[in-house]
Amino acid sequence: MSTLTIDKAGPTRKVKYGSMSRDRAWALRWSYFFLILFAIFSLVPPLYMLITSLKSSAEISAATNPWWVFHPTLSNYIELLTSNQFLRFFWNSAMVAIIVVTITMLISVPAAFALARMKFWGSATLATGVFLTYLIPDSLLFLPLFKMLVLVGNWTGIQLINRWYVLLFIYPTLTVPFCTWIMIGYFASIPKELDEAAIIDGASWFQTLTRIFIPVALPGLIAATIFAFTVSWAQFLYPLVFTTSTDQLVLPVGIITTLIKGDVFNWGQIMTGALLGAAPPLIIYAFLMDYYIAGLTAGATKG
């Protein structure tokens, strides 16, 4: 599009646009330089994991070139994928992530709508408060949370500690504030006239939310979903603290606690487990990113 404009411009203007495009070319060169640098920086560790996961324990401990696989083997993958324990971790992680995402969305979307649109007493303070809770690190929260759950167990007799589903109560303390914050931003960017039009058209608050706000803010909703899923999937400290029995563990903790036996590191399987664990978020990113970008540009072009 811009090149077309340059072609059409007169000779005197061409100089001006020419210098602009030269600036642009340099900006592009620098962007490529740093992007490539960053890509190498972040892609080398997974590559190393992949290489290691294809090696036998003997080859890993042998003093050969660590960046090359001389005798590729899938034994690590086969062993993990046929181990009930690993599949159990995977299952626990999946359950936790899916349910936490659902709970998070059910709470934070209506909360964000209320905070962004229904001006009630203290709504602005509350919105800031929601975000501030997110700033408290989990390393500070896990002890009080643990004590609280022990107390709940003592009072009600409901034992939550060392059950995988305890994480369903814990993770939303991380995900709900942040997702609410993201959604407040998205909802606030929707013009006020849109909900006024809906209200005049006869929509209730709930209908305005479900039929106007959620579809319009879908990109934001997806961003929040991705965030909530990533947090639940990758969280390490909380499951380490709240679950101990091997059948209650989620993937990140499970890999570390079962594949490191004393001072023996089963590197091949650790790498394989980590790679397999990284697969679901990758797949979800790939799928939702397409959707996310489609949502951003829908209807932007004529056709």
Next chain:
Amino acid sequence: MAEVNLRKVIKRYDEVEAVRGIDLDIADHEFVVLVGPSGCGKSTTLRMIAGLEDISGGDILIGGDVVNDVPPKDRDIAMVFQNYALYPHMTVAENMSFGLRLKRYPKAEIKSRIDEAARMLDIVELVDRKPKQLSGGQRQRVAMGRAIVRNPKVFLFDEPLSNLDAKLRVQMRIEIKKVHQKVRTTTVYVTHDQVEAMTLADRVVVMNHGRIEQIGTPTELYHHPATRFVASFIGSPAMNFIPCQLEDAAGKPQVRISDKIAFPLPAARAARYQKIPRTDKLLLGIRPEHITEASAHSEPGVESFDAVLDVTEPMGMETLIYFTLQGAQVCGRVNPNAGAQDGAPLRLAVDLNNMHLLNEVTGAVL
């Protein structure tokens, strides 16, 4: 369709009074335009009629019923917003039918209403498009279509043409007028553009500082403004205000502008202004079209004088001239062949049959 009545309506934001007790009766089928500068309370008034703003005092009646505490959806009104406020994820047809679908109208009924409105607004071929695929004018048509299909008691327009370019604005103005002629729904229309107000309205309500300055038909406001604000707000270029005093010369009243210039009043005006104390500080209000080049033969009430022009603006069909009288910049409209040039003197004529006298202190038209 219904009449709309405002009784002593007040809107207060904390300490600020945005609307200060206005009374307004809008008849059934009437097209009323609220006009005024920004911050005059016109949009607030409209939003109070819509129910989007609570009222701090007074009563609003639609169709004879007090609707003060009735939510917008039960007021049976439709509103067209300045930025169209179309639902971006819905097609044109879905946008137009949203209100009807919420009220669970039968599908056939919805379809026939959409078809009718689309035909009326000439957007039949657009019904399957999304708002993003439409131009500004098309979007505004859809926004109007969304209002029409609801068949409400009252249409509310909140500066609907402000986002369009000048040419499209003129075109859409005519469209709105045509639609109103067809559907005859009571309409309240808010704008800051006096041309829109004059061209569209059955009656214009001029607002300023949260109060109504004057209500009247466009011609009434133009020819008989009640205050200096209305006189200067309606009409473009605006009315001239020249400091002057009334005096009697040989028993006949005349307006004295300066030592050299004084105009004897026409008989009708002389009678009307008889009782004004001669010591009052006054303003002579005269519209630019009543200051023209002097013609060879004199007419009753038309007085000529000499002026040195500051600036001229050739418009094609006429030339606008600007000169200074008693410190006031005065605009006149002369024939393009009258020989008006920047800095040059010109003999001009002022038509005092169309003059106004204003009290300089109170701003009231006498």
